Amino acid sequence: MAQYTRISGSVALITLQNPPVNALSAVVRHGIVDTVKRALKDSKVNAVVICGQNGRFCGGADIREFAGPMSGPPLVPMIHAIEAAQKPVVAAIEGIALGGGLELALGCHYRIAHSKARLGLPEVTLGLLPAAGGSQRLPRLIGVPAALDLITTGRHVSAAEALKLGIVDQVTEQNARDLAVEFALSVSGKPLGDRRLSTRPCPPLPDADEFFEGAMARVRQHARGAIAPVACVQAVRAAASLPYDRGMERERELMATLFNSGQARALQYCFFAQRVVGKWSLPSGARWDNSKARLVCKAAVIGQGTMGRAITVALAQAGVSVVAVETQEKQLMEAKQAVTTMLERASKRKGVTPPLDLLRFTADLREVDGAELVIEAVFEDLALKEQVFHQLSAVCRPGTLLCTNTSGLDVDRLAGCTRSPELVVGMHFFAPAHVMTLLEVVCGPRSSPEAVATAILLGRRMGKVSVAVGNCPGFVGNRMLKPYLEQANFLLEEGATPEQVDQVLEEFGLAMGPFKMSDLSGLDVGWRVRKEDGLTGPGVDPSQPMRVRRGHRYCPLPDLVCEQGRLGQKTGRGWYQYEGPGGREARPDPWLHSFLEEYRTRHGLTARRVDQDEILERCLYALINEGFRILEDGIAAGPEDVDAIYVHGYGWPRHQGGPMFYAGMVGLGRVLEKLEHHYRALPDVPYLQPSTLLRRLVETGSPPMQKWREVIQNPRSQL
Numbered sequence: 001m002a003q004y005t006r007i008s009g010s011v012a013l014i015t016l017q018n019p020p021v022n023a024l025s026a027v028v029r030h031g032i033v034d035t036v037k038r039a040l041k042d043s044k045v046n047a048v049v050i051c052g053q054n055g056r057f058c059g060g061a062d063i064r065e066f067a068g069p070m071s072g073p074p075l076v077p078m079i080h081a082i083e084a085a086q087k088p089v090v091a092a093i094e095g096i097a098l099g100g101g102l103e104l105a106l107g108c109h110y111r112i113a114h115s116k117a118r119l120g121l122p123e124v125t126l127g128l129l130p131a132a133g134g135s136q137r138l139p140r141l142i143g144v145p146a147a148l149d150l151i152t153t154g155r156h157v158s159a160a161e162a163l164k165l166g167i168v169d170q171v172t173e174q175n176a177r178d179l180a181v182e183f184a185l186s187v188s189g190k191p192l193g194d195r196r197l198s199t200r201p202c203p204p205l206p207d208a209d210e211f212f213e214g215a216m217a218r219v220r221q222h223a224r225g226a227i228a229p230v231a232c233v234q235a236v237r238a239a240a241s242l243p244y245d246r247g248m249e250r251e252r253e254l255m256a257t258l259f260n261s262g263q264a265r266a267l268q269y270c271f272f273a274q275r276v277v278g279k280w281s282l283p284s285g286a287r288w289d290n291s292k293a294r295l296v297c298k299a300a301v302i303g304q305g306t307m308g309r310a311i312t313v314a315l316a317q318a319g320v321s322v323v324a325v326e327t328q329e330k331q332l333m334e335a336k337q338a339v340t341t342m343l344e345r346a347s348k349r350k351g352v353t354p355p356l357d358l359l360r361f362t363a364d365l366r367e368v369d370g371a372e373l374v375i376e377a378v379f380e381d382l383a384l385k386e387q388v389f390h391q392l393s394a395v396c397r398p399g400t401l402l403c404t405n406t407s408g409l410d411v412d413r414l415a416g417c418t419r420s421p422e423l424v425v426g427m428h429f430f431a432p433a434h435v436m437t438l439l440e441v442v443c444g445p446r447s448s449p450e451a452v453a454t455a456i457l458l459g460r461r462m463g464k465v466s467v468a469v470g471n472c473p474g475f476v477g478n479r480m481l482k483p484y485l486e487q488a489n490f491l492l493e494e495g496a497t498p499e500q501v502d503q504v505l506e507e508f509g510l511a512m513g514p515f516k517m518s519d520l521s522g523l524d525v526g527w528r529v530r531k532e533d534g535l536t537g538p539g540v541d542p543s544q545p546m547r548v549r550r551g552h553r554y555c556p557l558p559d560l561v562c563e564q565g566r567l568g569q570k571t572g573r574g575w576y577q578y579e580g581p582g583g584r585e586a587r588p589d590p591w592l593h594s595f596l597e598e599y600r601t602r603h604g605l606t607a608r609r610v611d612q613d614e615i616l617e618r619c620l621y622a623l624i625n626e627g628f629r630i631l632e633d634g635i636a637a638g639p640e641d642v643d644a645i646y647v648h649g650y651g652w653p654r655h656q657g658g659p660m661f662y663a664g665m666v667g668l669g670r671v672l673e674k675l676e677h678h679y680r681a682l683p684d685v686p687y688l689q690p691s692t693l694l695r696r697l698v699e700t701g702s703p704p705m706q707k708w709r710e711v712i713q714n715p716r717s718q719l
Contacts, residue, residue: 002031010046012039021059022052026072047184051092051177060099075132079107092180103132109195111168113159114176120156127264131255135235136247137197152232198244225509226655266657273640291449293457300368304335308377310433318461336361373401389417403427408474412444422448430649438649439464465648470635483622483687488514489555495607498575504615509653515575519568527562553684628691668702
């Protein structure tokens with residue numbers, strides 16, 4: 001609803017009321033239309049101020065309404081009526097003005113913002129464009145380049161940046177509503193012609209065609225197949241080249257194309273999935289948030305390598321006091337310098353003081369004594385981690401939560417090294433930990449709900465999407481990654497090249513293909529794991545065939561590449577070659593191509609043409625099939641958890657929704673059929689055999705994803 005009050009004698013104050021963010025639901029739109037009409041008819045009212053309840057202006061459309069037929073007054077005519085008003089209308093922006101909320105403010109004649117407000121048009125992140133005039137008014141207000149940046153990225157800007165760009169007229173440290181009322185009285189009676197943005201032309205743009213061609217090329221490259229950013233460029237181009245009315249027609253046409261697209265459904269699913277996993281619902285119906293989480297004020301990080309440093313930064317940025325422990329003196333000094341630099345750089349971007357006073361660096365493990373939570377981030381070696389947990393159990397106070405940053409080791413085995421195994425959980429961060437938004441919180445069989453809830457909430461304080469997962473090798477993300485990478489390797493044996501496989505998967509939308517990703521993370525990481533697992537190295541039975549391990553197909557290519565000293569970007573050579581020290585551009589390597597040919601010849605393999613569909617099906621469907629097995633085993637609470645992990649941690653394209661959502665979009669029957677086909681062709685690859693859960697879902701008519709939990713009904717949940 002919208003509340004109407006007359007204050008200061010002649011100002012109509014319209015307050016949007018729809019907690020928590022005053023979204024523009026049908027009821028709110030009705031309220032705005034009615035109260036604006038009332039204010040314009042009231043002869044005692046000379047000006048109007050629109051504000052939001054509880055310190056928030058407006059968070060935009062209520063996207064829950066997208067699922068059904070829209071009711072209530074349309075947004076576009078409502079905003080046009082505000083702009084056409086003969087009395088000045090001032091938007092008092094506190095908290096947020098996002099999406100339709102900012103479009104509403106752009107329809108007002110003036111905009112006053114509180115210094116802590118944030119503004120933006122994030123529709124592109126939902127697979128849409130700002131279709132209530134945002135793509136037409138904003139370029140007319142601040143110019144095409146700045147508007148194009150905000151609209152195609154969906155980024156939020158601070159009030160200070162909004163003032164600099166010209167989006168708002170004034171910024172205040174005081175109550176924005178009070179200043180807006182005062183401002184409205186001062187402009188009452190003044191002409192409003194040039195304050196109506198729809199009547200303004202866009203600021204001139206030299207070489208407009210060249211500008212938009214370049215902008216489109218950049219956006220296509222960054223979008224990786226997403227159509228909404230491309231449509232945003234087309235809409236802004238219409239603003240720059242067409243009269244306002246025709247630009248609005250083009251905006252409407254483009255929005256109609258996007259609104260019912262599969263990509264929009266996928267992106268909106270991602271939006272809600274992130275909130276579902278935040279509720280921590282489990283297959284059993286239990287919820288971790290029924291347990292009271294501890295507030296962590298002081299933490300410790302053990303190990304100050306690359307990951308430990310980034311975790312230290314993330315904790316300090318969240319306002320947590322951190323004891324950073326590194327027993328190697330040289331590495332301790334390097335870590336102190338690196339962490340300080342990262343915090344100073346980040347604080348400079350945000351315009352705040354770096355929280356250096358929260359840090360203490362030490363080589364003495366005993367100094368973690370006062371920490372309420374400790375995160376172990378040493379080298380990924382089980383024996384080393386067990387040693388650290390034995391030491392922590394001895395030096396930490398009773399009740400201290402002990403967390404491990406392992407990417408796939410047995411959390412319960414580490415818990416067994418302590419006096420209180422119920423206080424041990426996994427906190428699997430993703431590199432770089434101060435940037436990546438995913439945190440897998442690993443629940444061991446003895447982990448207490450309180451410990452899990454505390455780790456999850458601490459992750460949220462650090463800005464992470466915290467997902468509770470069960471304890472198994474690789475947890476969720478890396479367990480699914482294993483068959484995906486193996487299929488990519490098998491394709492090399494059969495005739496593909498690294499660049500061919502990477503190109504197909506990057507065109508699908510993945511941030512990085514499997515071979516570029518391996519080069520980036522270091523080929524020696526997986527090599528070390530395979531050695532420890534006895535799949536390669538001295539522990540392998542010399543009597544068994546090189547391409548078979550434990551009765552199943554095995555590809556030794558990554559091991560052989562590592563044996564050549566080619567470990568990826570760190571050595572300048574891996575699956576690709578990288579020019580110069582610190583080179584990052586992956587270039588096809590003729591040596592690698594010759595190496596593959598020799599390998600095939602040596603093993604009697606005949607290279608064949610591998611097409612795009614086979615690459616996608618074998619890599620993606622193997623990964624998806626493992627996702628179904630994970631749900632079957634109760635390692636993840638639901639498909640949304642799996643998808644959140646892959647979108648936020650593994651570069652899965654948001655416009656494809658996530659692996660499980662994508663399976664539903666493709667059709668579960670088709671996924672099943674293709675897996676059966678590839679398993680018949682490759683019977684020595686067991687993970688291609690379709691999972692029992694996938695078969696059951698297809699047998700029950702391939703229900704929509706929200707019904708999958710009813711089919712899973714897993715009594716074996718690991719959570």
